[in-house]
Amino acid sequence: MDALQEKVLKLKRKKRAIILAHNYQIPQVQDIADFTGDSLELSKISRNLKEETIVFCGVKFMAETAKILSPRKKVLLPVLDAGCPLADMITPVDLIELKKQYPKAWVVSYVNSSAEIKALSDVCCTSANAVTVVKNVPVKQVIFVPDKNLGWWVAKNLPDKEIILWPGFCLVHEYFTIEDLLKTRKAYPQAQILVHPECRREILEAADSVLSTAGMLKEVKSSGKSEFVIGTEEGMIYRLKQDNPQKIFYSLGSPKVCINMKKTTLDDVYRSLEGEKYNIEIDPAIIEKASLALERMVSYI
Ligand code: 13P
Ligand code: SF4
Numbered sequence: 001m002d003a004l005q006e007k008v009l010k011l012k013r014k015k016r017a018i019i020l021a022h023n024y025q026i027p028q029v030q031d032i033a034d035f036t037g038d039s040l041e042l043s044k045i046s047r048n049l050k051e052e053t054i055v056f057c058g059v060k061f062m063a064e065t066a067k068i069l070s071p072r073k074k075v076l077l078p079v080l081d082a083g084c085p086l087a088d089m090i091t092p093v094d095l096i097e098l099k100k101q102y103p104k105a106w107v108v109s110y111v112n113s114s115a116e117i118k119a120l121s122d123v124c125c126t127s128a129n130a131v132t133v134v135k136n137v138p139v140k141q142v143i144f145v146p147d148k149n150l151g152w153w154v155a156k157n158l159p160d161k162e163i164i165l166w167p168g169f170c171l172v173h174e175y176f177t178i179e180d181l182l183k184t185r186k187a188y189p190q191a192q193i194l195v196h197p198e199c200r201r202e203i204l205e206a207a208d209s210v211l212s213t214a215g216m217l218k219e220v221k222s223s224g225k226s227e228f229v230i231g232t233e234e235g236m237i238y239r240l241k242q243d244n245p246q247k248i249f250y251s252l253g254s255p256k257v258c259i260n261m262k263k264t265t266l267d268d269v270y271r272s273l274e275g276e277k278y279n280i281e282i283d284p285a286i287i288e289k290a291s292l293a294l295e296r297m298v299s300y301i
Contacts, residue, residue, distance in 0.1 A: 230252060
């Protein structure tokens with residue numbers, strides 16, 4: 001452990017804070033986090049913490065989700081402009097219009113969305129539980145926002161539901177191509193291909209497994225295979241190697257990087273703790289509505 005990592009941990013103890021990190025964070029940040037996980041694990045963890053301050057190393061919608069689930073806690077996002085372009089692809093006005101068009105439908109919003117979108121939703125989901133959540137929705141017609149690829153994957157798995165898709169997508173996962181997949185399959189025929197459901201639909205159809213980032217960790221641990229091709233943000237490969245040093249990992253095509261996830265440095269984490277910034281604040285009325293959608297998600301899984 002280097003001097004800065006030790007400094008961060010000392011300050012964290014002094015401030016009685018906890019550090020949560022997403023699986024795509026840079027290695028130095030993952031290494032000092034109390035817990036590293038996918039959106040679902042991080043959401044669930046933030047509901048039951050004893051610490052009063054949460055430093056959330058991820059992107060804004062993740063820190064907002066923690067705040068919605070633990071409104072009395074101080075939730076700090078070390079880099080204010082660490083956003084998620086996918087979450088910004090739908091506005092509250094867009095969703096209100098869509099709800100008017102399909103008044104009987106339930107709205108399921110992917111957790112990669114703003115607090116306002118969650119507040120307008122009936123239930124939220126993450127990549128780990130989207131199919132289960134939609135299956136449990138008590139009506140046939142579902143408006144799924146904002147990710148069209150995850151929404152398509154849900155529709156494919158639940159042919160009895162009528163899913164209305166929104167054309168949002170993740171800029172990082174959109175860059176994986178079917179040519180990447182076919183070339184990698186040829187180069188490593190013995191490897192299992194795991195992809196994230198934000199990838200394009202032709203990739204979801206051709207892969208061996210479609211999983212959230214935590215789902216990939218579980219699959220690699222339990223799989224009899226020793227080589228894996230990973231179709232998601234590159235930070236995941238660091239996490240997979242840490243947990244499975246004896247297994248071999250290849251990127252699907254060239255490595256893909258989410259610049260927003262890489263904005264948070266160890267220095268930012270230190271400054272965040274020191275200055276107690278950037279404190280996530282959300283209108284209490286939005287928190288109240290959004291928490292209903294998030295708590296319903298938890299009750300469905
Ligand atoms: P996970 O919940 O699978 O970690 O995904 C979050 C995300 O932003 C993927 O791009
Ligand atoms: Fe958003 Fe895509 Fe980055 Fe995930 S990888 S945080 S969906 S931009």
